[in-house]
Amino acid sequence: MAEDGATAPAPGFWRQALRIAAKDLAIEWRSREVLATMTFLAVVVVLIFSFAFVIEGTRPPAPVVAGIMWVALVVAGTVGLARAFDRERDGEAIRSLLLTPAPRPAIYLGKLAATVALMAITEIVLTALAGVLFSASLGAVIGRVALLLVLGTIGFAAAGCTFSAALLRARGRDALLATLLYPIIVPIVIAGARGTTQLIDPIAPDFDGARFWTQFLFALDVLFVTAGLWAFEPIVSGD
Amino acid sequence: MNHVDAAPLRLSKVGKIYGGRRALAEVSTTFEPGRIAAVLGPNGAGKSTLLGILSTLIAPSAGEVRWGEDRLGRGSLLRARIGYVGHDPGLYGDLTATENLTLFARLYGVADPRARAAALLARVGLGEAAAEAPARTFSRGMLQRLALARALAHDPALLLFDEPAAALDPTGADWLARELSAEREAGRVVVLVTHDLAAAAVADQVVILRRGRVVFDEARPGGFGVEAVRASYDTRTRPAAREANRG
Numbered sequence: 001m002a003e004d005g006a007t008a009p010a011p012g013f014w015r016q017a018l019r020i021a022a023k024d025l026a027i028e029w030r031s032r033e034v035l036a037t038m039t040f041l042a043v044v045v046v047l048i049f050s051f052a053f054v055i056e057g058t059r060p061p062a063p064v065v066a067g068i069m070w071v072a073l074v075v076a077g078t079v080g081l082a083r084a085f086d087r088e089r090d091g092e093a094i095r096s097l098l099l100t101p102a103p104r105p106a107i108y109l110g111k112l113a114a115t116v117a118l119m120a121i122t123e124i125v126l127t128a129l130a131g132v133l134f135s136a137s138l139g140a141v142i143g144r145v146a147l148l149l150v151l152g153t154i155g156f157a158a159a160g161c162t163f164s165a166a167l168l169r170a171r172g173r174d175a176l177l178a179t180l181l182y183p184i185i186v187p188i189v190i191a192g193a194r195g196t197t198q199l200i201d202p203i204a205p206d207f208d209g210a211r212f213w214t215q216f217l218f219a220l221d222v223l224f225v226t227a228g229l230w231a232f233e234p235i236v237s238g239d
Numbered sequence: 240m241n242h243v244d245a246a247p248l249r250l251s252k253v254g255k256i257y258g259g260r261r262a263l264a265e266v267s268t269t270f271e272p273g274r275i276a277a278v279l280g281p282n283g284a285g286k287s288t289l290l291g292i293l294s295t296l297i298a299p300s301a302g303e304v305r306w307g308e309d310r311l312g313r314g315s316l317l318r319a320r321i322g323y324v325g326h327d328p329g330l331y332g333d334l335t336a337t338e339n340l341t342l343f344a345r346l347y348g349v350a351d352p353r354a355r356a357a358a359l360l361a362r363v364g365l366g367e368a369a370a371e372a373p374a375r376t377f378s379r380g381m382l383q384r385l386a387l388a389r390a391l392a393h394d395p396a397l398l399l400f401d402e403p404a405a406a407l408d409p410t411g412a413d414w415l416a417r418e419l420s421a422e423r424e425a426g427r428v429v430v431l432v433t434h435d436l437a438a439a440a441v442a443d444q445v446v447i448l449r450r451g452r453v454v455f456d457e458a459r460p461g462g463f464g465v466e467a468v469r470a471s472y473d474t475r476t477r478p479a480a481r482e483a484n485r486g
Contacts, residue, residue, distance in 0.1 A: 011348050023342055027333040096329035100346040101319040
């Protein structure tokens with residue numbers, strides 16, 4: 001039976017996760033299908049709110065800018081998450097993936113990493129646009145805002161990837177995903193928007209308050225990623 | 240060579256219940272290496288469920304599957320020794336044939352994934368042009384060839400086929416029959432689930448399921464042939480027709 005396909009010991013957990021993430025990003029780099037849609041939606045949301053809230057010559061209040069950024073992030077992210085497992089569903093590639101020795105949690109982390117990477121690219125555009133349109137004071141606090149965004153994205157994508165996998169074969173999964181996901185991610189959006197507000201307040205930025213929300217987001221990330229790692233196996237193996 | 244490579248696959252009173260509906264009941268049989276076993280049966284007989292259990296993707300509700308000394312359960316690490324060819328190709332349409340094979344070879348820990356991909360593409364008759372084309376541009380026959388190459392990427396000891404001949408033209412069906420024979424010669428355990436009695440003619444063990452139960456299980460070294468398969472199938476799955484013919 002021996003052929004040229006001699007196998008070495010199965011690659012380690014993190015290498016498997018990285019390969020799955022790299023596969024998703026390579027496919028997306030080629031098609032730019034999901035990234036283009038996410039970025040387009042984020043830009044449209046920001047533009048619509050800017051027309052509604054920005055009065056010429058004035059700067060909108062910090063809570064409004066923060067709210068717009070996080071709403072745009074959630075809308076764009078939902079589109080990305082709805083497509084997260086599409087390529088696994090088409091042609092039943094998920095079955096081939098599940099038959100490999102890659103641990104289920106590594107598959108989950110690979111999908112999560114790719115989703116976070118795509119959302120991060122959208123966030124760069126989103127943050128730049130918000131800075132220009134709302135004259136937001138981002139320069140001095142960009143690092144802290146970026147940390148909030150990344151932590152919020154990880155928690156959001158962790159919960160979203162879990163639900164997206166659960167809805168892999170469901171009809172009307174796009175609508176179901178939003179219905180299931182949004183109540184769960186309310187704490188993330190509140191923490192992200194409050195933290196961002198405190199950071200970009202042009203008069204009195206509250207760094208201590210922002211630090212609290214950053215830590216809160218980190219705790220939510222630990223919770224959602226742990227739950228995702230634990231739930232992914234029974235979800236994808238469900239029979 | 241892995242310790243399961245030359246071991247038979249033994250099913251002992253395997254059952255599966257989905258939400259109160261029985262899909263399989265007390266299925267006991269043995270699939271030997273170097274033999275093609277065809278699992279036949281009408282719609283709803285439990286063929287695909289059986290294949291799901293053998294592939295470790297579905298857990299049995301009762302009984303057990305042993306591969307050599309090891310128990311084959313859902314998520315078992317022995318899945319790394321299984322190759323699966325379904326009626327869906329199990330491939331990423333946006334990746335090229337080479338990229339698909341390289342990806343899966345890497346996930347299985349194959350020592351030289353690119354060389355393995357090239358060798359497999361040559362083996363299944365997909366030329367250089369096809370190798371660099373996205374899988375979504377492939378015809379049904381080409382997809383099935385690529386699916387077989389993907390299933391062989393890690394040199395599995397157990398090969399499972401679920402309706403592999405569905406939608407294949409006669410040339411493709413002939414090619415598939417030759418490949419099945421080649422896998423038998425290679426000493427793998429080959430289990431083929433199909434509706435197509437002609438595709439099952441190459442088998443040297445036929446298991447017929449009806450309403451989740453084994454109603455026929457016989458091995459004939461050297462192969463059944465299409466007439467013998469058809470006769471066994473008709474006898475075991477169409478009792479009413481049989482009675483009418485007798486009358």
